[in-house]
Amino acid sequence: xxSLNFSESVMxxxxxxxxxxxxxxxxxxxxxxxxxxxxxxxxKLVTFAYDNVPFYRKKYDEAGIRPGDIRTxxxxxxxxxxxxKDIIENYPHNILxxxxxxxxxxxxxxxxxxxxxVNVVYGTGALIEYILAGFRIYSMVMDxxxxxxxxxxxxxxxxxxxxxxxxxxxxxxxxxxxxxxIAELRRIRPxxxxxxxxxxxxxxxxxxxxxxxxxxxxxxxxxSEMSTQGERDELAGFxxxxxxxxxxxxxxxxxxxxxxxxxxxxxxxxxxxxxxxDRGADAKDGxxxxxxxxxxxxxxxxxxxxxxxxxASVSSGACSCGRNFKLLNGLKGRKNDEFILPGGKxxxxxxxxxxxxxxxxxxxxxxxxxxxxxxxxxxxxMEIIAGDSYSEEKRVRMEDALSKxxxxxxxxxxxxxxxxxxxxxxKQNPIxxxxxx
Numbered sequence: 001x002x003s004l005n006f007s008e009s010v011m012x013x014x015x016x017x018x019x020x021x022x023x024x025x026x027x028x029x030x031x032x033x034x035x036x037x038x039x040x041x042x043x044k045l046v047t048f049a050y051d052n053v054p055f056y057r058k059k060y061d062e063a064g065i066r067p068g069d070i071r072t073x074x075x076x077x078x079x080x081x082x083x084x085k086d087i088i089e090n091y092p093h094n095i096l097x098x099x100x101x102x103x104x105x106x107x108x109x110x111x112x113x114x115x116x117x118v119n120v121v122y123g124t125g126a127l128i129e130y131i132l133a134g135f136r137i138y139s140m141v142m143d144x145x146x147x148x149x150x151x152x153x154x155x156x157x158x159x160x161x162x163x164x165x166x167x168x169x170x171x172x173x174x175x176x177x178x179x180x181x182i183a184e185l186r187r188i189r190p191x192x193x194x195x196x197x198x199x200x201x202x203x204x205x206x207x208x209x210x211x212x213x214x215x216x217x218x219x220x221x222x223x224s225e226m227s228t229q230g231e232r233d234e235l236a237g238f239x240x241x242x243x244x245x246x247x248x249x250x251x252x253x254x255x256x257x258x259x260x261x262x263x264x265x266x267x268x269x270x271x272x273x274x275x276x277x278d279r280g281a282d283a284k285d286g287x288x289x290x291x292x293x294x295x296x297x298x299x300x301x302x303x304x305x306x307x308x309x310x311x312a313s314v315s316s317g318a319c320s321c322g323r324n325f326k327l328l329n330g331l332k333g334r335k336n337d338e339f340i341l342p343g344g345k346x347x348x349x350x351x352x353x354x355x356x357x358x359x360x361x362x363x364x365x366x367x368x369x370x371x372x373x374x375x376x377x378x379x380x381x382m383e384i385i386a387g388d389s390y391s392e393e394k395r396v397r398m399e400d401a402l403s404k405x406x407x408x409x410x411x412x413x414x415x416x417x418x419x420x421x422x423x424x425x426x427k428q429n430p431i432x433x434x435x436x437x
Contacts, residue, residue: 028323038272081292275292373434
């Protein structure tokens with residue numbers, strides 16, 4: 001992802017400070033105000049996509065729907081959904097807005113568990129909204145001040161490293177050796193640390209008490225990989241500050257993030273999120289289904305009713321923090337990473353993640369890290385990085401405990417390895433299914 005040039009950085013700075021107030025206030029607005037904003041953005045986006053993006057014009061013509069037909073959310077849901085395959089097959093000419101100059105855009109890439117790469121293109125305006133939403137994420141969990149320093153452990157640098165010298169951001173590559181990363185953290189002494197859960201686990205295994213006297217963040221934000229609340233609470237105790245999860249995707253950008261009450265608030269001014277059940281109908285409040293999202297700001301490469309493949313539920317319940325954005329509950333991970341057992345029973349990646357974490361607690365200090373892989377419907381392997389108390393006797397007991405979790409009819413194996421599988425971007429997915437759907 002390229003960095004913003006000088007004029008784009010100036011534009012960001014000029015928009016950033018006046019927007020802080022609205023970014024902070026919007027989650028506390030009334031439901032009528034939030035939904036009114038969403039519907040107005042949806043109407044504008046659908047009209048623009050129909051007029052300027054060949055893929056959407058053809059799709060809506062085939063469905064017999066015109067932008068003028070969209071007057072309510074019910075009307076909007078008559079529009080056909082869009083898949084990752086649609087995006088890949090129509091990139092770039094049919095999915096980008098006419099007149100798009102890729103040299104003036106930000107391009108990021110998403111692969112996910114399928115391995116199919118999606119190029120995601122943003123104009124500067126959409127990227128600025130994305131950056132502002134990031135400011136909200138951090139403000140939800142700490143009193144984020146202009147003089148605070150953020151360390152961002154990621155695959156590539158962020159497009160900006162601050163705003164007019166404030167909110168300084170320091171980049172550390174994920175490929176760094178853990179000791180080099182710790183040395184950088186000692187030097188910078190960040191107020192905010194942003195990283196993958198797997199990197200935070202690695203740091204917790206290697207960082208010393210002397211290091212922690214210097215590295216004392218006020219908050220830690222994790223993203224891009226699944227983690228359990230129990231794991232985050234344990235890491236929070238180790239680092240002496242809150243560890244909060246953010247749910248984002250390359251296609252939809254910021255989707256939801258935890259507040260201090262540990263609830264995930266959907267950023268409803270960034271995306272309009274639907275949850276669809278197996279029949280393609282609206283899931284009931286609290287019912288788990290597939291996330292379908294519409295990014296309200298990306299007019300360069302619109303994602304309208306995009307099937308994200310992640311599974312979750314949504315509720316409109318109140319939160320003690322006072323925010324009125326809907327809550328994202330029961331985030332179950334990617335549908336493609338569910339384990340389908342021989343009898344047809346399905347285990348969600350979220351269930352497997354919780355079960356695995358309980359296994360780690362049961363066999364204290366025997367497992368540093370892990371990855372559960374479904375090789376076939378009849379074979380599951382749990383790869384582990386051994387901890388100090390690991391033994392062959394414990395490995396056998398782990399297999400027995402995991403077999404009871406998975407159920408009969410499946411061969412379960414626990415295998416000690418030196419290194420777990422990671423994607424090219426450095427992500428470590430703890431739950432992987434190789435079973436074709």
